[in-house]
Amino acid sequence: MxxxxxxxxxxxxxxxxxxxxxxxxxxxxxxxxxxxxxxxxxxxxxxxxxxxxxxxxxxxxxxxxxxxxxxxxxxxxxxxxxxxxxxxxxxxxxxxxxxxxxxxxxxxxxxxxxxxxxxxxxxxxxxxxxxxxxxxxxxxxxxxxxGSSYTVKKTAFNSYKADYSPMLYGNDFSQLYFTSTRNDAQGDELSGITGTKNGDIFVSEKNDKGLWSKPEPVGGALNSAFDEGACCFSPDGRTMYLTQCSTDPTLPRYAKIMTSERSDATWSKPTELPISRDTLSLFAHPAVSPDGNWLYFTSDMPGGMGGLDLWRVRITPAGLGGTENLGSPINTPGNEEFPTFRPNGDLYFSSDGHPGLGGLDIFIAHFDGQNHATLTHPGYPLNSNGDDFGMTFEGPHNRGYFASNRNDSRGYDHIYSFEYPEIVQTVKGWVYEKDGYELPHAQVYMVGNDGTNLKLSVRGDGSFTQTLKPGVDYIFLATCDGFLNHHETLNIRPTKASEEHVLQFPLASITAPVLIDNIFYDLDKATLRPESAQALDQLVALLNENPHVTIELAAHCDYRGSAEYNQRLSQQRAENVVRYLIKSGIAADRLTAVGYGKQRPKTIKKKLTEQYTWLKEGDQLTPAFIEKLDKEQQEICNQLNRRTEFSVLRTTYGMFDKDGKLKKEPENKQKKKGKEETEIYF
The missing domain is CATH 1.25.40.10 (Tetratricopeptide repeat domain)
Incomplete structure (x- = not known):
């Protein structure tokens, strides 16, 4: 029993x-x-x-x-x-x-x-x-x-969970965004995909001493209970592209690319970027080309070479264009992921399909003038037998951060710094309104006699940075709607150390009077003093750069003295400036001299209030306004009223014939074709 x-x-x-x-x-x-x-x-x-x-x-x-x-x-x-x-x-x-x-x-x-x-x-x-x-x-x-000349070090950004896809941000690269599944990420549940929390985007900031702060989740509505990560930024820094994987208890999780806009130092709630009508493929790991014209990403959509491939889609004002597979030699039957760009145009990505050290290895695609790619493998220790991916660069320099799961038995990713010693020549330029603020919507064109022909985007502070090649002569042209063009030149010679060339692009407004600084006359006379030549020569250059512009040259006086005297003196001063410009080669019919005497007191712009804090934007320096001030402030206002300005009258000078038809461009300014083309005309 x-x-x-x-x-x-x-x-x-x-x-x-x-x-x-x-x-x-x-x-x-x-x-x-x-x-x-x-x-x-x-x-x-x-x-x-x-x-x-x-x-x-x-x-x-x-x-x-x-x-x-x-x-x-x-x-x-x-x-x-x-x-x-x-x-x-x-x-x-x-x-x-x-x-x-x-x-x-x-x-x-x-x-x-x-x-x-x-x-x-x-x-x-x-x-x-x-x-x-x-x-x-x-x-x-x-x-x-x-080995190689790379040096690699583990950073203090890391937690006991996964930290990956670092991305430097800011005009001085003082912010580092990255993805983390650490305990501070939102939500209480663990992901059934990874066994950790869903990833959130964190940020660390560098102080004046070069020390990084403790990483914190990005505020606002950027992060959610879903999985966010692998972000990048538009060249102007105003748009973040990121990957998000939402949760559905009954359906497979497909990653998608989202965008978030920056406003008042915060990021908006992400919205989906519709790359394709394909709802059964993943879209992840966004990267924007340095010129801002292309969005690169990873996808397993049909038409690829196997596994995950790198694709791109054109960014236009009307939206996204059609998708393109990058093809061979970049893509393989394996996985190609995490694209990112160095400012010089080199594409960095990770692949487990090319010969390497194991796992995902970082590769560099160098493009020629016909957009053909040549691949290089940067070797050890940048690469390891683990997964190595997610590069970000400190401007033009070959240093920055990346992620790797080397030596982690759990497979968690961690952030490493890297540096490769090299001599780099760069240009840093600022585009701003003459007598005003930065122009973040400006565009800079860069042309070199080696065939370089680039369109550079401007950051939020009006600046841009670009690498340069020794032995090349460059022309830079800055443009912005509502402003006259301005160009600068650089002749780059080989150096034994890295060097940064600094250029300024003050753009003159088409719609408002523009002050001509440092114009000096003899006391109570219309005679131009010799030290005025530099400012007037700059005006000559500006008119030569903008040959279809006609201007009014206006001289103003302060309120002291009779109206008739001030009118006569200011007219003579304006005419003397015009004579100087004509003598310098500017056509007389492009110039109109007007003396306003004391009829038009200066109206204060915001920029001037930073220098004179007792003035407010919009103040008009009338006699009644000035007489209420102390003597020192009165003299400053009188100096501001004694000014020489120009205003744009037309922007079509010489463009049409007597019948009103658009003239053909001169033969020597027709765009040349072939390899010898080194100039661009606007």
Whole structure:
């Protein structure tokens, strides 16, 4: 009787175990169907451990499912033994064996990886991933030994969770944005995909002493309970592009690219950027080209070369254009991810499909004039056998930050700094309204006699930065709606140290009078003093740069003296300025001299209130206003009223013939074709 009860008890235990296994398998498949690989792996592992060893085939099937999930979430050291079990039970497909071989590379087991790739080559002799994997396994030890001039250091930004995709921001690169799953991220639940919190975007700021603050979540409505990360910024710094993966308990999670606008030092709630009508593909890891014309991203959309590919889409004022696959040699049957640009136009991205040290390696695509790419591998220690990705650069310099999961047994990513010693020549320019503030909507065109022809975007403070090539002569032309053009030139010669060239682009308004600084006359006379020549020569240059402009040259006096005297004196002064301009080669019919005497007191602009804090924007320096001030302030106001200005009258001078038809551009200013084209006309 006792024996009978024991049999029943054992049978019941087996039944319960069987039910537990089936429940675990059902849960695992449900989690896997919606991309929750962490939860799926836990359930597959539970089912595997409860499967008797004598059921080898079933055990192997569960091992391979578990292995695939661990591989998806970068838990390499759990995925490798799971694949080994699947291979031992002969349940691993050729594709599983390929994943296993690539994981061995990622774990730095180069000899074991070589053995696996050699076995795969018999069945897949022409498979790109097998061929490149075998090359990696054989050459990686030598590449690591050779090293490079890069220096790499782990930073203080890191937590005990994942920190990745750093991105420098700000005119002086004093802010670092990055993604983190640390405990300070929003929400209380752990992600079924990774087993950690959903990622949020954090920011750290550098103080005047060069020290970084404790990272804090970006305020406002940027972060949510969803997964946000891998952000970048438009060249003007006013738009953030980021990746977001929303949560749905019944559907797979597809990453999408969002945008957030900056206003009053805060970021708005992200809105989806509709790149394609494809709702079954992921769109992630945005990067904007230095000229602001293209958005690069990662996607598995149809039409690629396999795995994740790099794509781009044109950014236009009317919206996004059509998508383009970057093709070979950048994309492979493997995964290409995390594009980013250095300001010189080089594209940095990460790939596990090209020969490398293992996992995702960073590669550099250099483009020629026909947009053909040549790839280079920056070597060790920038790259490692782990995943290396997410570069950001400190302006034109080859230094900054990136992410890597090297030496982390859990597969968590961490932020590292890098620097590569090189001599860099750069230009930093500022575009601003003459006698006013910065013009962030300006555009700068850069042309070099080596064929360089770039359109540079301007940051929020009106500045731009660009790398330069030694031995090249450059012309820079700054333009902005409502303002006259201004150009500067640079002749770059080789140097033995890095050098920054600084240029100023003060643009004259078309709609408001523009003060001509440093015009001096003899006391109570109309005679121009010699020290006025520099300011007038700058006006000559401005008129030559804008040949279709006619101007009114106006002279003003203060309120002291009779109206008739001031009128006569100011008219003579304006005429003398015009004579100087004509003598310097400016056509007389482009110039009109007007003396206003004391009829038009100066109206104060906001910029001037920074110098004279007792004045307010909009104040008019009339006699009644001035007489209420103390003597020192009165004299300042009288000086401000004694001024010489010009105003734009027309912007079409010489453009039309006598019949009102647009003249053809002179033959010597027709755009040249071919390699000899080095100039651009506007």
């Amino acid at each position: 006792q024996k009978h009860h024991l049999i029943i008890y054992i049978t019941a235990l087996f039944a319960l175990a069987s039910c537990g296994v089936e429940r675990a398998m059902k849960k695992a498949e449900q989690h896997q169907a919606i991309g929750e690989y962490y939860e799926a792996a836990l359930q597959y592992r539970k089912a595997y451990q409860q499967t008797p060893a004598k059921e080898g085939e079933v055990r192997g099937q569960r091992a391979v499912k578990m292995a695939r999930c661990y591989a998806k979430i970068n838990q390499t050291q759990r995925a490798i033994p799971a694949f080994r079990n699947a291979i031992r039970y002969r349940q691993a497909t050729l594709n599983d064996r390929l994943i296993y071989a690539r994981l061995l590379l990622k774990d730095g087991q180069y000899k074991a990886a070589e053995k696996e790739f050699l076995a795969l080559k018999d069945s897949l002799p022409h498979d790109t991933l097998v061929v490149n994997g075998l090359q990696s396994a054989r050459k990686a030890p030598t590449w690591k030994k050779l």
